[in-house]
Amino acid sequence: MRIIMEHSWIFISIFIFLAILLLFCLIRAIKGPTIADRVVAVNMMGTIVMVVIAMLAVYMGEGYLLDICLIYAMISFLAVVVLTKIYSGVYLEKLAKKKRQQQKAVQAESIREGSTGKNRIKEMKTEETRLKDAGTEEVTNKYTKRNEQERSDTP
C-alpha cells in the first residue's frame, strides 16, 4: 500500500490510458453501422469501466467499490440480454406485419376479380401442388392446415 501511494503516477497514467480507450469505444458505438456493432461497443465499454472501478478500489483502499463492480458486471450482462431480445423481436414483428399485409392484398384482389368459391378452392389446390414440387413437407402441411381453417371459416 505504501509503495502504491509513493508511486501514484503509475495508477493515474493507467487511468488516463483507459479513458482514451473508452473514448475510442464510444466512437465505435456512434459509428457502428448495425445494431450489433453498437451492442458490442457498449459491452466493451462496460468491461473497461469495470477495470477502472476495481483499480479505484485498490487505489483508494475501499473494499465496497468491488461490490459495485460486481453489480455493474451483472447489469451490463442483463442489458445485453434485454437489448438483443428486444431488437430481434421488433425485427421479426415488422417482418410478420409486412407478410400479413401482403396476404390481405392478395385476398382483396381475388375478391375484386369476382372469383367464385369453386375457383378459389382450385387455386388453393394448385398452390399446394406447387409447394409439394418445391419439396418441403413441413411448410405444405402448415399451408394445408391454414387453408382448411380458412375454408371452414368461409361459409
Add this chain to the structure above:
Amino acid sequence: MILIEWLQFTLGVAFLLAGLGVFAVQVFGVFKFDYVLNRMHAAAMGDTLGIGISLVGLIILSGWNFASLKMALIIVFLWNASPVSSHLIARLEATTNPHLERCCELEEGIMEHLWDEDQREIIYADQHKAEEEK
C-alpha cells in the same frame, strides 16, 4: 520485507500493464475488422483475458484479504457471462441481417437451427416466395 513488498508491487503492475495491452489490442482489432461477427472476435478477448489479467494484477497488489476474493468472483462471473452475451449478439446479427451469406461463409443447413419455430415460419415464407419469383 521491503524486497517482498517491491516484488509484489512490480508483479502486480506488470500484470496490470499486460491487461492494458490486451485492451489496446482489443480496441485496435474492433477498428481494424470490417464486419460485426469479426469484430466480436476481437471484443471477446478483452472480456475474458484483458479483465482477467488486470484483476489478477490487482489481486496481487491488494494482497490476501476479502477484496481479492471479490475480484476473483468478478473474473469467474465474466468468464461465464461473456460467451453467453457474445452468442446472443451473434444471433441478433444473424436474425436481423437478411443477406448474411454475402457477409460470411455459411454451412449447409445451419440456418435451420438458428430460430424458434414461429420465427422460422415467418422467415421461410419469405424465402419460398423469393424462390418462386426466380
